[in-house]
Amino acid sequence: MREIFAWNGVLASQLEYFEARSGQLSMAEAVADLLRDDSEDISLQSARVLVIEAETGIGKSLAYLIPAILSGRKIVVSTATLNLQDQILNKEIPLIEKVLGQQVPVLCVKGRQNYLCHYRWFQYRATMRMSLLDDPEGDKIEKWLEDTATGDRSELAWLPDRSALWPKISAQSSQCLGSDCPESAFCFINQLRKKAGSMRLLIVNHHLFFSDLALRSSGFGEVLPRYEGVIFDEAHHIENVATQFFGRTFSQFQLLDLFADLERQAELDLDPAAVDALRKAVQGLSQRLDHFLRLFPQERGRYHLDALVERISDAVWRSEIDQLSLSLKRLQAQIAPYDGHGEGWGNFDKRIVELMENLQHIALPAETGAARYVHWYERRERAITLSATPVEIAGHLRDNLYGAVRFCVMTSATLSSGGSFDYVKDRLGLDDQAEYLRLYSPFDYRNRSLIYVPESSFPEPTARQYPEKTSERVLDILRISRGRALLLFTSLKAMDLVADFLDGRLNYPVLVQGRASRQNLLDTFRHTTDSVLLAVASFWEGVDVAGESLSCVIIDKLPFEVPSDPVLQARIRTISDNGGNAFFDLQVPRAILSLRQGVGRLMRSATDRGVIAILDVRLFSKGYGRTFLKSLPPAPVVRSLQELSRFFGDEGRVV
Structure with a gap:
């Protein structure tokens, strides 16, 4: 070496x-x-x-x-x-x-959903031709298939990220017919596996x-x-x-995908009377699903399943699970006679069995021996998902x-x-x-960077005046740095509040996550030297902007996870039950790793120089703050804005 x-x-x-x-x-x-x-x-x-x-x-x-x-x-x-x-x-x-x-x-192997499935493609194309509808996206893909050797959707630069077409024609594992597929000889996945073997x-x-x-x-x-x-x-x-992969899920989307695939297959393989009968069965299951989903509160977020069951009673919950399972069994019986009509029907049976097993495993933990899992549900904007997740x-x-x-x-x-x-x-x-x-990093943090933490009188994040003071302090720092800053927040609410405060008060371009695509925001930030980018979540890592455009990273507060999250709560309880200290054994280390990722956005090359501002005085007011400080780069720590002004120079430029 x-x-x-x-x-x-x-x-x-x-x-x-x-x-x-x-x-x-x-x-x-x-x-x-x-x-x-x-x-x-x-x-x-x-x-x-x-x-x-x-x-x-x-x-x-x-x-x-x-x-x-x-x-x-x-x-x-x-x-x-x-x-x-x-x-x-x-x-x-x-x-x-x-x-x-x-x-x-070397070979890059992606998830199955990134590749086109010939069998599903031919099904889709046949359905579209039967409907006599124009299909411009399908025409483009048909042309692409004449040339592609991989079937990888990344070759389709024109295809939107949230394309409604691609899920209908991609090689999802739940729809794969395996060796029974009539197109197996041409399958992109099979070709990829053969190549991967060598x-x-x-x-x-x-x-x-x-x-x-x-x-x-x-x-x-x-x-x-x-x-x-x-x-x-x-x-x-x-x-x-x-x-994620050693747990189980049962979701509204899984059933809706099943319904869509069943209807498409039926239109290709069955006579009109059989199609109508199957549609009625699907409609009955869909109504039962809607009834089941009405049990769940409208509030978005992640919640313990046992709290929901306790609120509605065990008897009501068990009855709903039994009726939903029965509806799935009826659908299974409805499609059983069609096994000889086409290769896909046996796969539908497997999908229904898996859905029933996952539903039982998640919804009835006492009967499935799933004590080592935390059972929870999540309501998003358009769907509900039930999950059983390993605690460890x-x-x-x-x-x-x-x-x-x-x-x-x-x-x-x-x-x-x-x-x-x-x-x-x-x-x-x-x-x-x-x-x-x-x-350790070879970058010269000691001479090319500062860590700024507000003075001791600055409010802690739990204080009522913290949001207002944070917005004001962010503005002060951005005026000193003359923009050129990435602002990382622990919540959308905090990001939006500061974005609204800066509106009309700052003479530099302000970019906000959600108002454009991630790539568009980063490209603009990278090429507009004095711009300011406000973001959450995924921007804490993977952002690589070297040079003057990113001369300051501002973090609103220590990134502790939401304590109400069911999985986190289960892990906290397990550590405590085993005699450990969950705060120091789990919550602090996880927050430190997240903070270090955010801090790492500043220095991306040996010639970079700038300030890391963490607007959380708990770094000094709490005992655990010393552990956070010990985990940060070896840069001088300052607590006054005057030190930042000296660092950036009289004109606010990096010197």
Whole structure:
């Protein structure tokens, strides 16, 4: 690795602006050592695990990709975001091929829903032709199918993100006919799997990886070919993503999709009388579903299911579940005679069975032995979803991940809390044999940045005057920084309040999440040097704006999760019941990881310079504030606006 990453190594000879970084070399050597292990005594129950916190500027993707490729092993690289996948495939891999002088056998595998299904496409086209309606989008796709080798919707730049057409023709797992499909010989998914089997390096996202892992654990097949090791980049997302795939859901959307698919198949395969009979059965189930959904309050959000059951009574709840299940069984009986009419009818039976099983598992936990799960529901704008979520994911990872691979690397810029890996070790079920490596950012935070926290008289977030004072202080900071700031909020309400306050008071362009697409906002922010961008949620990470346009990051308060969330409450209760302190063992570490992600938006290159402003005096007024401060970059901490003015210079420009 030294011959590649050192100051006089291969990378330096190939790249004009390459800067040797000791942290990058250390990480590459650690990954290479892990993958080089040929010990015969490595059992299937004890994968070698390496956890690497590689802060901004380390260059971690090259540090794990090069040793993975040179190892000759079959490795899966799993990322949380599409942006990182694109970076690996379009930037890192071509560079590595140039440096190593060899082709890299790599393939990006996406979720099934990203690929067109020939069988569903032909169904859709036949239905549209029977209806005699114009179909301009379908005409474009038909032309595209003459040329595409992948069937990947990303090739359709003109197709809207929320296309109504694509869900009708994509390769959803619930509608897949498998080997019974008459189009299996032309299936893009089958072709992708064959190609993946011959590749040494597969690039996937966390959702696909854990859907494959959950499928393997259920004994119903697999999505990815067998591999020796997995490298998780953006590994701080592992717990949340894995939780989704080892739980169960029953949603209004699942039933509506079933209804639409049934009607479309019936129109193709059945005579008019049978179509009418099936429509009546679907209509009856739809009415029963509407009746069931009226049990749920109108307030949007996530709530405990047992609280709802207690309010309406066990007897009423059980009766509704029984009647909804009975309606599903009636629909199942209605379609049973049509099994010989076409390949899709047997699959409908499987979908109905899965819906019934999930409904029973989630809605009647006492009868399904689901004590290790938290049962909750979520009402959104247009749908209700019922879920059973594992309270702890550690056991699932020990059983299904660490016991299935020889090597596992987990890396991210944010995995430690207060300098300790205890949180990630506990939540991800890592044993004492796991190895840890912490690599600090090479960026000069001490001389090129400041951390600003308001003076002690500034109100805490729980104070009545906090929103008003925060808006005023944000305006003060933006005038000093002359815009050029990313403002990160913990709630939409707080963001909207500050956005309204700034309206007419600030002489710089103000961009607000929700008023344009994410990409449009970022492009405008990046190319309009003095603009200000207000955002929540996804903008806390993945925003990479180097240079003067982002010279200030303002965070409204410490990002503690909403304490009323059912999953969080269940985890808090479990930790407390086991004698732990949930606030310090769970809530503080999770908030620290989120805060570090937000803070990391400031320094994206060695020449960047700016201010991190955290408008939460609890960093000094509360004991746990010291743990947060210990987790922040080693920049000087100031508490007066005069210090910010001096930092930015008399003209408010970065000097």
